[in-house]
Amino acid sequence: MNVSDPTSPAPPDHAAALRPPEASAGPAHQGAFGKFCHRYALLFAWAILIAVFGVIEPDSFLQIQTFTSMFNSQAVLVVLTCSLVVTLTSSEYDLSAASVLSLSAMLIAVLNAQMQVPIGWAILAALAAGLVVGTINGILVVVVGVESIIATLGMGSLVSGITLWISHSNLISGISNTLVTYVIVPQFFGISLGFVYAVAIAAGLWYFLTYTPLGRQLLFVGRGRRIARLSGLAVGRLRFGALMAGSFLAAMAGVFYAGTSASADPNSGDSFMLPAFAAAFLGSTSIVPGRFNAWGSFAAVYFLVTGIYGLSLMGIQVFIQNLFYGGALIIAVALSIMVRRSETREPDIAKEGN
Amino acid sequence: MNAATPVLEARHFSKRFGGTLALDDIGLTIDSGSVHGMVGHNGSGKSTFIKILAGYHAPEPGAELTIGGRPVRVPLAPGRFRSLGMAFVHQDPGLIASLSVVENLRIGAIARGRLGRIAWRDEVRRCEELLAEFGVSCDPRANVETLRPWQRPMLAIIRAVDEIRRLLRETGQHRGVLILDEPTANLADSNVGQLFDVVRRVQSAGFGVLFVSHDLDEVLAVTDHVTVLRDGRIAGSGATSSFTRSDLVRLIVGHDIPPAAPAPAQAARRTDHLTEVHGLSGPGVRDVDLSVAPGEIVGVSGLTGSGFAELGPLLIGALPAWKGRMRLGTTTIDLATITPGAAIAAGVCYVPGDRLREGCIGELTVAENVGLPVLRRFFRAGWLHRRALASHARAQITRLGVRPPDPTLTLESLSGGNQQKVLLAKWLQLEPRLLILQEPTQGVDVGAREQIFAILRAFVAHGGSVLCLSGDHEQLEMLCSRVLIFRRGRVACELAGPEVIKDRIAHECLGSDFASAA
Numbered sequence: 001m002n003v004s005d006p007t008s009p010a011p012p013d014h015a016a017a018l019r020p021p022e023a024s025a026g027p028a029h030q031g032a033f034g035k036f037c038h039r040y041a042l043l044f045a046w047a048i049l050i051a052v053f054g055v056i057e058p059d060s061f062l063q064i065q066t067f068t069s070m071f072n073s074q075a076v077l078v079v080l081t082c083s084l085v086v087t088l089t090s091s092e093y094d095l096s097a098a099s100v101l102s103l104s105a106m107l108i109a110v111l112n113a114q115m116q117v118p119i120g121w122a123i124l125a126a127l128a129a130g131l132v133v134g135t136i137n138g139i140l141v142v143v144v145g146v147e148s149i150i151a152t153l154g155m156g157s158l159v160s161g162i163t164l165w166i167s168h169s170n171l172i173s174g175i176s177n178t179l180v181t182y183v184i185v186p187q188f189f190g191i192s193l194g195f196v197y198a199v200a201i202a203a204g205l206w207y208f209l210t211y212t213p214l215g216r217q218l219l220f221v222g223r224g225r226r227i228a229r230l231s232g233l234a235v236g237r238l239r240f241g242a243l244m245a246g247s248f249l250a251a252m253a254g255v256f257y258a259g260t261s262a263s264a265d266p267n268s269g270d271s272f273m274l275p276a277f278a279a280a281f282l283g284s285t286s287i288v289p290g291r292f293n294a295w296g297s298f299a300a301v302y303f304l305v306t307g308i309y310g311l312s313l314m315g316i317q318v319f320i321q322n323l324f325y326g327g328a329l330i331i332a333v334a335l336s337i338m339v340r341r342s343e344t345r346e347p348d349i350a351k352e353g354n
Numbered sequence: 355m356n357a358a359t360p361v362l363e364a365r366h367f368s369k370r371f372g373g374t375l376a377l378d379d380i381g382l383t384i385d386s387g388s389v390h391g392m393v394g395h396n397g398s399g400k401s402t403f404i405k406i407l408a409g410y411h412a413p414e415p416g417a418e419l420t421i422g423g424r425p426v427r428v429p430l431a432p433g434r435f436r437s438l439g440m441a442f443v444h445q446d447p448g449l450i451a452s453l454s455v456v457e458n459l460r461i462g463a464i465a466r467g468r469l470g471r472i473a474w475r476d477e478v479r480r481c482e483e484l485l486a487e488f489g490v491s492c493d494p495r496a497n498v499e500t501l502r503p504w505q506r507p508m509l510a511i512i513r514a515v516d517e518i519r520r521l522l523r524e525t526g527q528h529r530g531v532l533i534l535d536e537p538t539a540n541l542a543d544s545n546v547g548q549l550f551d552v553v554r555r556v557q558s559a560g561f562g563v564l565f566v567s568h569d570l571d572e573v574l575a576v577t578d579h580v581t582v583l584r585d586g587r588i589a590g591s592g593a594t595s596s597f598t599r600s601d602l603v604r605l606i607v608g609h610d611i612p613p614a615a616p617a618p619a620q621a622a623r624r625t626d627h628l629t630e631v632h633g634l635s636g637p638g639v640r641d642v643d644l645s646v647a648p649g650e651i652v653g654v655s656g657l658t659g660s661g662f663a664e665l666g667p668l669l670i671g672a673l674p675a676w677k678g679r680m681r682l683g684t685t686t687i688d689l690a691t692i693t694p695g696a697a698i699a700a701g702v703c704y705v706p707g708d709r710l711r712e713g714c715i716g717e718l719t720v721a722e723n724v725g726l727p728v729l730r731r732f733f734r735a736g737w738l739h740r741r742a743l744a745s746h747a748r749a750q751i752t753r754l755g756v757r758p759p760d761p762t763l764t765l766e767s768l769s770g771g772n773q774q775k776v777l778l779a780k781w782l783q784l785e786p787r788l789l790i791l792q793e794p795t796q797g798v799d800v801g802a803r804e805q806i807f808a809i810l811r812a813f814v815a816h817g818g819s820v821l822c823l824s825g826d827h828e829q830l831e832m833l834c835s836r837v838l839i840f841r842r843g844r845v846a847c848e849l850a851g852p853e854v855i856k857d858r859i860a861h862e863c864l865g866s867d868f869a870s871a872a
Contacts, residue, residue, distance in 0.1 A: 211738040213729030220726055223715045230672055230712055231726050231780075232698035290717070 038339075042286035042296065046303040053310035060313050068190035074305050075183070075194035076101070076257045077279065080272050081301055082205045083249030084280040085292045089209065090242035091222035092141060092148035096156035097250040097276065100133050102269035103163045104254025109264035110166050113174035123179070123255050130251020133159055134244035142240045163266045173263030183259025194256055199298075201249070206294035218242055219291070274325045279304055282332035285339045304328055361386040361529040361562035362440075365418040369402050369411055369586075376402045377413070378586040384562040386529050389553060391577030391594065392566045394606055395860065396825065399586040400566050404535055408442060409434050422529040439521060439529060441514035445536040445658075447506045451499035456481040458498055459513050488512050488552045507537045508552045515556055532556055533564045536658065538572055550576045568657055570602050570864055584608050599865075607860050627683055629702075629788045629819050631669065634678030634689055638664040640843045642678070646788060646819040651810060653830035653854070654823045656840030657863050663707075665840075666790045666823050670697045670704040682787055698727065701787035705777050707796055707823075709770070713777045716766030720756070721747040723765050724780045750779040755805050771795075771802025778809055789813065790821045795829055807833055827856035827863075841865055 037044075053061045060066070080101055087094040104126035111122040133155060140151035183194040209215040220228040221238045229235045253272075258264055282304070283297030284290065304325065311320050362384040369377040377399045384390045394400050405411045412429035419426045421438050435442070449458045456478050481494040490508050492501055498509065511532065518530035534553070538546050553576055557563055567573055573580055574594060581591040582605040590597075590605040627648050634642040638661040646652050656662035667673035669680065671692035678689035682700055697704075706712035714723040724747040725732070732743045747761040754775045756768070765773060774794065781789060794810075795803045810820055810833065824830055830837050837849045839862040847862050 211740070212736075213733050213738060216722070216726070216729055216738070219718070219722075220715060223718065224711075226712055227715055230670065230694055230704060230706060232693075232695040233726075234695060 038289050039287055042282065042299050042303060046299065046306060049303065049306050049310065053306070053313070057310065057313050061310060064190065066309065068186065070302065070305055070309055071195045072184060072186065072190075072192040073260065074301055075192075075198035076253050076260060077272055077275055077305070078198035078298055078301050079201050079253035079256055080250055080276040081279045081283070081297045082201050082294060083246045083253065084276050085205060085209075085283070085294060085297050086218075086242050086249065087148075087246035088280055088284075088292045089215075089222050090218050090239050091225075092152075092239060092243060092246075094137065094152045094243065094246045094250075095149060095273075096133060096137060096152040096159055097246060097253075098269035098273035099156040099159040099163070100130050100247050100250035100269070101254040101257060101272060102264070102266060103129055103133070103159050104251040105258040105264035105268055106163045106167050106172070106254075106266060108179070108255065108258040109172035109175055112176050112179075113172055113263075119176040119179050126255055126258075127248060127251050130247045130249075130254070131244060133251075134247030137243040137247060138240035141243060142236045148243070160266070160269075167264070167266045169266055171263055171265045175258050175262045175264070177262075179255075179259040180262045183256055194260060197256065201252070202294045202298045209291075209293060214238075271321075274322075274329055275301070275304055278325055278329035278332050281336045282328065284336045285332065289339045290336075300332070359386050359423070359529070360384065360420070361422055362531045362564075363418075363420040364403075364407075365420075366416045367403060367406060368414040368417065369399075369406065370414055376586050377406075380583070380586075380588060382564075382581055382591075384531060384564055385579075386562050387557055387560050388578045389557050389563040389565050389576055391573040391580040392564060392583065393568055393570065393573050393580065393602060394583035394589075395568065397585075398583040398606075400583055401535070402586075403583070404442070404533060404564075404566060406430075407435060407440065407533065408432070421531070436517070437521065437525075439518050439525075440531045440533065441518050442533045442535065443507065443510045443514050443537055447510035447537075449498045449506055449510060452497060454495050454497055455485075455492060455501070455509060456494040458509065459484070459494075459516060462513070462517050484512055484516055488515075488555050489548075490552065504546070504549060508549055511537070511549075511552055511556065515559070515561065518561070529560070529562070531562045531564065533566070535566045536568070537565075538567065538569065538659070546572060568606075568864065570599055573602070574599060582606055603861055603864050606864060607857050627817075628681075630681045631689075632679045632681070634665075634668060634675055634680075636664065636668045636675035636678070636689075637673060638843055639668065639840075642845055644838060644845065646821055648787075648817045648819055649814050650836065651814055651820040651822060651834050653834035653837035653859075654821060654840065655825060655827065655830055655837060655859055655863060656846075658825070660840040660863070661843035662823055662825075662838075662840035663792065665821070666704050666706065666792045669790055669821075670694050670702060672704070698784070698786075701784075702790065703781035703784060703786040703788070704790045705774075705781060705792065705794065707793035709773050709777060709797075710766065714765055714773070714780065717764055719762055720751060720765055720768070720776055721761035724750055724761070724776060724783070727780060727784055746783075747779075750783050751776055754779050754782070754809055769799070769802070770797040771799055771806070774798055774802070774806060775809070778806070782809075782813060786818065788819045788821060790823070792823045793826070794822060794824070795826070803829075827859040830854065830859055831856040839863055 080097060083097050084094060087097075107126045107129055108119070108122045111117040111125055112119050117125075137148075137152055137155055140146045140155070141148045184192050186192050209219070217228070217233050218238055220231065221233060221235050225235055254269070257268055279297050279300040280292055282300035284292045285296070286299060287293050287296035308321055308324055311324065360383045364380065364382045367377055367380040368375065380399065380403060382390070382392075382403075392400055392403070402411060406413045406417075406428070407430070409430035409432040417428045419428050421440070426438060450461070456474070459481055460472075460477060478494045485492060485494065488508070490505060490512065492505060498506065501509065511534070514532055515530070518532070522530060538549060550572075553563060553565070565573065565577055577594045579592065580594045580597060580602070582589040582602060584606060589608070590601075628645045630645040632643055642665070644652070654662045654665055664673060668675045668689065671689075671694050675689040680687045680689055680692075680702075682702070685700055687696065687700055710716045721744045725743045728746070729738065732739045732746070744761050748759060751761065752759040756772045756775045756779070765776060768776065795806055798806065814820055822830065822833060831854055834854055835851070837854050837859055838845050839847050839849065839859065841863070846865070849858060849862065
């Protein structure tokens with residue numbers, strides 16, 4: 001309620017928590033310690049954030065429940081961010097991911113709650129819808145050659161139109177309890193299966209990007225399409241695959257959304273769009289600085305959510321979400337560019353070697 | 355108008371870069387209504403001279419420049435040439451392909467924001483008149499990308515003339531100089547004549563033209579005067595009609611036809627397991643046949659735009675060929691449908707000249723760049739063995755003498771020579787049958803160059819074949835046992851054994867008539 005209170009210290013603290021660790025990591029003289037700081041700066045920033053809120057709101061913030069509910073509720077965002085990490089690694093922007101999330105959740109709601117289709121089939125239909133959207137994106141971007149940012153912007157709007165259409169613009173509730181049990185109901189120590197899935201998906205993405213030839217090839221395609229082609233990679237197929245995988249993961253995020261709320265809102269995905277991009281870019285500044293990566297994004301999601309959660313505990317109004325996520329996205333992108341630059345400038349000494 | 359009035363007189367133009375004198379007391383006079391040719395090798399000082407006129411370089415003190423009879427203070431401020439009635443047309447015509455002809459013609463005025471409301475209908479009408487005046491038939495409303503390739507430099511010339519004229523109208527001057535810098539380098543033979551027609555019309559409209567080229571046929575065909583530069587000095591100058599082609603070649607190269615070096619004892623060229631290319635035609639090349647034997651390093655050279663540089667991308671499938679076949683041992687590949695992946699699988703690897711844009715990714719590590727083609731070898735039991743990959747990369751780069759031999763460094767932190775060795779490591783680990791190199795020692799210091807030569811010699815000694823595409827004749831002399839010379843998209847001649855000498859290569863690139871004389 002006391003948003004307008006000018007003495008409220010929180011917003012400046014956020015900005016500060018976001019900025020200094022990475023920015024101050026000097027590019028020129030980085031030893032092993034510097035590198036370590038660089039990699040884990042986001043985790044330190046997260047710890048600082050928790051400490052700040054802990055001091056300001058010790059009673060409500062520093063509760064196990066706060067953290068378990070944060071972990072459980074953000075599985076959807078983690079999975080959507082993973083979807084963006086895949087497409088961003090191949091240097092494509094998938095702006096339709098959030099709309100696919102909404103469509104997938106809504107398909108489950110319509111099929112399961114309204115048409116009594118068994119939940120398993122409804123989930124399969126939702127995931128298939130994701131693959132269809134991914135295929136269309138792939139055809140537009142790879143075969144036809146439309147810029148991905150435009151193609152997926154259009155597809156996103158088209159998909160939201162379909163979502164509104166099949167739901168008659170209504171929130172639909174009454175999704176099978178089975179899904180809810182398997183996603184959001186706390187199973188052990190207050191942790192739900194949804195969080196476990198999110199960790200598993202992030203781990204899978206980590207494995208894919210780091211330990212498979214395909215992940216490496218995707219990285220090369222993203223960094224230099226011409227170089228990748230001259231090196232003999234099937235560039236078109238890799239880009240197509242990345243767009244399909246991205247949409248599939250977005251649909252999976254939609255399944256978790258349906259499980260989390262037992263209902264689907266036709267606009268449910270919209271509020272995830274910005275946080276997911278912010279987390280993906282912020283994540284690319286840590287763990288493996290300079291690359292979009294799964295654990296960095298995972299940490300970034302919870303860093304951002306902690307910020308929002310702490311602010312809401314302090315009674316700050318809804319609009320702060322937009323300010324916070326928007327600001328975080330801008331700062332994260334700027335940071336990721338700066339990190340990439342410092343990474344590449346780093347071993348100047350080696351140049352003298354020859 | 356007096357035809358013999360000089361429109362541009364340059365005196366005592368010198369330019370020093372560090373310790374070397376790139377331009378040494380050059381003087382040049384261009385008469386109005388005449389075409390003055392300027393020829394010379396890369397590095398002879400042609401572009402330095404032009405860049406001084408453009409205001410890009412400041413000449414050494416003592417330079418004098420007179421334009422239209424009035425002395426002009428040098429150095430010129432960049433862009434000042436415009437207000438003096440000069441215009442440049444470069445090898446890249448500087449047209450925007452997706453805009454219309456008329457928009458491209460008025461691009462300068464649009465860029466300077468001097469236009470009020472643009473009366474497009476009037477512009478189109480004026481544009482039509484202009485195109486008609488210079489004998490170019492195209493629709494002013496058509497996009498430039500729909501024009502034939504040879505029409506583009508014409509359009510650039512007409513635009514330059516038009517801009518000079520507008521200026522002359524505003525200032526009351528009445529002389530202009532058009533500087534054409536290799537305008538034909540990317541054109542096929544048959545259409546150069548139409549471009550010359552435009553140049554002659556420009557000339558008869560009273561302009562002075564400086565025609566810079568290294569193609570002697572063109573210079574002999576279109577110029578009235580010719581100046582030959584060599585090593586920053588004027589090697590010869592006079593009326594074009596007083597020179598024969600051989601005279602010009604001798605002046606450019608600086609020697610008579612070099613004597614053949616005594617033939618070194620050479621192993622007989624193998625005739626089995628050849629890599630052969632038959633009937634390759636594509637953008638820039640026509641009906642190319644060539645063969646490379648195991649153990650052979652074959653050089654390919656030519657002037658800029660002669661098509662030799664396209665050979666690499668065509669053989670690897672990065673540039674679509676129209677037709678042609680490549681035979682590697684028992685397999686035959688259709689070059690019209692080949693992809694880089696298929697070429698690599700067949701044992702053909704290509705190391706592009708532009709390392710960081712086409713060869714490898716500078717911001718990634720050496721291990722990642724080297725490992726890219728062999729990732730599958732290190733993917734066992736569902737796991738990419740990154741440590742094994744890194745030690746493999748370390749072994750490869752150590753073998754080729756990369757300094758420092760640290761696979762975790764980013765590639766761009768290495769020097770040019772070491773980057774090139776990493777690229778060689780990336781492809782040599784595949785043990786290709788044919789390695790195609792483009793300018794393999796560009797941006798590489800002398801020491802590393804020797805090392806790269808040693809790596810290539812070791813590779814062919816074990817039965818590999820190398821095709822080395824380069825405009826560096828000295829390098830070809832040192833490295834190759836045979837050299838193919840391209841002229842206008844075709845293999846014009848083949849030098850072998852004792853004929854592989856840099857001056858001889860230079861002669862042949864320019865199209866010396868030595869071959870027929872011998």
